[in-house]
Amino acid sequence: MVAATQLAAKGARVLVLEKYVIPGGSSGYYRRDGFTFDVGSSVMFGFSDKGNLNLITQALEAVGHKMEVIPDPSTVHFHLPGDLSVLVHREYDDFVTELNAGDIARKFIKDQQLLSFIDAEVLCDRHFGGINYPVGGVGGIAMSLADGLVDKGSEIRYKANVTNDLSRKDYEKKKEFVATEIIKRLEKKLFPGLQDSIVLKEDWNKDLLY
Ligand SMILES: Cc1cc2nc3c(=O)[nH]c(=O)nc-3n(C[C@H](O)[C@H](O)[C@H](O)COP(=O)(O)OP(=O)(O)OC[C@H]3O[C@@H](n4cnc5c(N)ncnc54)[C@H](O)[C@@H]3O)c2cc1C
The missing domain is CATH 1.10.10 (Arc Repressor Mutant, subunit A)
Known part of the structure; x- marks a missing residue:
């Protein structure tokens, strides 16, 4: 779906063949008794308005859509043996303050190479913007992408099973x-x-x- 949005943004009319009855795959949804449930993904990074890896925002924008989201104040809360508790705050400054305050990693880990890796990992761009929950559920992302694609003149065919005839x-x-x-x-x-x-x-x- 995201590939289709990028092609559509460059002016292509895209045909998406989806074998199921709705879009989304592992980021899809189902409905029961008036409630909508996510089938897979529920913790969404990539909704940020900053950084380079806000891929959901970019894909939605490519087809003229934007979703309302509810930000999660924390990203992860690690509960480790020895009462080691590390809260990865949504705001990086708060997170760095928490790490520095207790110098947590350095207290428990002595290997310099591993410490450098942890520094790089926790401060890298990947989690920029934190977790956001799209209002209406994760399934709404695929639905919005699908609507946007159709608005741009592309087509999505459901129950369309692609078979692999490649040699x-x-x-x-x-x-x-x-x-x-x-x-x-x-x-x-x-x-x-x-x-x-x-x-x-x-x-x-x-x-x-x-
Ligand atoms: C239980 C679970 C929880 C997850 N939680 C998270 C999370 O919290 N955060 C997160 O970021 N990620 C999470 N993920 C991972 C995320 O859902 C997937 O990485 C993502 O959905 C993959 O997208 P995709 O489009 O590559 O593949 P898919 O979601 O698998 O989509 C593939 C699509 O292709 C269709 N298709 C398959 N074969 C054919 C065919 N022959 N012809 C036509 N159509 C076909 C399928 O029906 C499907 O719609 C979770 C996954 C699962 C299963």
């Missing part, structure tokens, strides 16, 4: 093309020299390209 050779070629394309983009945006340092290995028994 093994075509499939292998396409898989390698996609992997190479991803590496190229990563190299351009983040890691100069990445392409030269990677050798693609294939394990067709496990259907893996790594």
Whole structure:
């Protein structure tokens, strides 16, 4: 669905084939007795209006939609052995203050490399903007994307099962093309020299390209 929104934003008319009766997959929903339940995803990152990884906001915007969300004041609350309690606040400044106040990680972990990794992990962009719950449920995201796509002249066909008629050779070629394309983009945006340092290995028994 997100891929379709990005194509639609660039002016393409997209045909989405969905084998189920509604959009969303693992981020879909079902209804019982007037209530709507999420079937899978319920904790949503990516709704922020800042950072680079607010992919849900970007996908919705691409088709002219925006959803009302309820922010969660905390992101995670770790309860670990030894009464170690670490609250990852929604606001990074509060979180950093909490970490510094107790110097929590350093008190329990001595390995310098692991400490550096934790610093990088907790402060990276991934969780920027925290958790947001879309009003009406997570299923509303796919519904909004679907509505937006249709508004832009694209089409979604439900109960449309795509079958794989690719020959093994075509499939292998396409898989390698996609992997190479991803590496190229990563190299351009983040890691100069990445392409030269990677050798693609294939394990067709496990259907893996790594
Ligand atoms: C129980 C559970 C809880 C989760 N919780 C979270 C969470 O809290 N936060 C979070 O960020 N992520 C969570 N996830 C992960 C998240 O839901 C998935 O990563 C995300 O939905 C994957 O999206 P997708 O579009 O790649 O695939 P999917 O959601 O699997 O969608 C694939 C779609 O393709 C359709 N399809 C499949 N085969 C065919 C075919 N042959 N022809 C046509 N259509 C086909 C399916 O019907 C489906 O609609 C959770 C997942 C589960 C299962």
